[in-house]
Amino acid sequence: MFSGKTSRLIELLERERFAGRKVILFKPEVDKRYGEDKVKTHKGIELDATVVKIDKGGVKALYKSALDYGVIGVDEAQFWNENSGLEEVLNDLASKKKMVYVSTLNKDYRGSPFGVSERLLTYADEIYSLTAVCTKCGEDAVFSQRMIDGIPESGPRIVVGGKEAYQPRCRNCYIKP
Numbered sequence: 199m200f201s202g203k204t205s206r207l208i209e210l211l212e213r214e215r216f217a218g219r220k221v222i223l224f225k226p227e228v229d230k231r232y233g234e235d236k237v238k239t240h241k242g243i244e245l246d247a248t249v250v251k252i253d254k255g256g257v258k259a260l261y262k263s264a265l266d267y268g269v270i271g272v273d274e275a276q277f278w279n280e281n282s283g284l285e286e287v288l289n290d291l292a293s294k295k296k297m298v299y300v301s302t303l304n305k306d307y308r309g310s311p312f313g314v315s316e317r318l319l320t321y322a323d324e325i326y327s328l329t330a331v332c333t334k335c336g337e338d339a340v341f342s343q344r345m346i347d348g349i350p351e352s353g354p355r356i357v358v359g360g361k362e363a364y365q366p367r368c369r370n371c372y373i374k375p
């Protein structure tokens with residue numbers, strides 16, 4: 199988190215649009231931080247997005263809409279259900295000569311991999327690994343520490359939040375909940 203992955207995704211999609219390609223961006227329905235149909239970077243750059251459900255039905259709808267586009271973006275892919283089939287569908291779209299860009303988080307706050315992300319990384323032709331800055335020491339942060347009132351917290355896997363709930367941490371400063 200706070201690694202700039204959404205900003206990077208939007209940058210890549212903007213480039214494709216400047217190049218004259220038809221671009222569509224999808225985001226999971228679970229992510230209600232910003233407007234229903236926008237993806238916004240922490241710096242405030244906005245892009246229209248199509249909100250889809252994180253289950254099999256949502257992935258089916260995504261596939262149908264994506265067929266009309268040359269370039270497909272997916273933000274926060276880790277939120278899709280493990281059995282939604284997102285990875286297979288995106289792989290299929292890539293096989294149809296479409297350009298597919300995905301932003302995802304590889305580990306949850308407990309440091310465990312997101313299954314969807316693991317499989318997406320396996321299918322990907324190219325991977326850009328981005329890191330945030332550790333809030334404790336300034337080193338590269340590869341973990342997300344979930345905090346409640348300043349204390350490392352455990353609980354359900356997905357709680358969508360902003361700065362108040364998550365802190366990027368390096369391996370040394372991360373406390374396993």
Ligand SMILES: [Zn+2]
Pocket residue numbers: 332333334335336337367368369370371372
């Ligand atoms: Zn640190």
